[in-house]
Amino acid sequence: MTEQAQAQASAEAVTAALHDVAALGGFFVLPVGGPDEGWHPLDRASACGFTDLSAAVARRYRTGEPRIGVSIAHLGHAARLWSPALACVLLHGIVPDLTELQRADDGPALRLPRPAGWCAERLPDPALALNEQVMRHLRALEAGLRVKIAPRLLDGNAASALVGSAHVLLSARPELREPLTDLTTRLLGTGRLAGTGVITGPDLTFRRRSCCLYYRAPNGSKCGDCCLADRDGPSA
Template identity: 75%
Template sequence: MPGNLQAAPADVTAALHDVAALGGFFVLRAGGGDTGWHPVGLSYARGFTDLAETVAHRHRAPEARIGVSIAHLGHVARLWSPALACVLLHGIVLDLSRLERADDGPALRMPHPAGLRVGAPPSPALALYGQVTAHLEALAQGLRVKVAPRLLDGNAASALVEAARALLAAHPELREPLTGLTTELLNTGRLVGTGEITGPDLTFRRRSCCLYYRAPNGSKCGDCCLAG
């Protein structure tokens, strides 16, 4: 992003601390000790097998791809949520290139907080898209269970819009820039054609299904193409 400057690590850490207060998927830890963490790329290379198997066991999924899809959806949410919030609330595009994952679960951290200050145009959408989808491409390449690529793209779109909806609920004053950025992202790269925003509160209908309904106690999600 020409014309933008590196954000000070202390500012990135403060931004991450602030957006974590939104809860759940917005938590991205900054710094701290190295014990208990590993480069997330190792998890991608291993096919995210540990998380997928844990999810499949929890939901008693009859097919391995269900666990993979649900684990993937949760991971995408942990990428989009803090990244989107930091852009809208603090004007920082996070540098997600050195993310680490907890050894015992799905939590993520930035061992060395970094990011770019968002200045004048161009829009941060391409930079934000690039940071997140670099992870999704690496994860998809490492999967050992066959999952339809467009299902994974749909997961990415669904997680993006859910992050935007949560951010909108907490900060309704951001409606215009948030809707604009979300719409721009949905019109970028692999997110094109994954679904459409259907209402002013960022309701969404995706064109694929995450397969959660196929688990014994699962159901169709609110944005599912199969929902009535």
């Protein structure tokens, strides 16, 4: 029996954990089960490069620059992956198995058709397992993109989404500061997230080394963690 098989959590425990962290709101919502109508495999959406969501974002922000829509859609998707997974690990000691994730036909929402996951304490490296559950989906989306985007911009998006999720969790559960900061820091040093930015304060403020391009949209601005935030003018 493999280490992951030995670490498997019960379906009931995974479902309860995801239900609990959904109360944190927004990006932490990851429903389990329900009717199949209206959902399709996330891998299929990723293989198409999220062209529908990217176009919708571009229309919403009234930009004719396709890569802005792609980047913002990617950033939102990363937040929807990190938020429930990170909260489940910190609050319930469970790394959810995101392999079979599905995406809504009419928007960015995600769901799991069946609950699965692992008890973090039984895994040899919970942070590495969590990283892989999220980053595999972001790699798949990157491979399917129809618009050329700098890989380090996408890595910066993944890091920004991670720290943003951690910041929301810290605000809701300040007693988690130490383990949350430790896990977030460890994740920021793992794989492609390494070198994407640095935590700058005890409240998980962050400065990334790339830009999500939101400032290039009409009425857009530089985000709080943007590498351009202290510069007088934007760079391309």
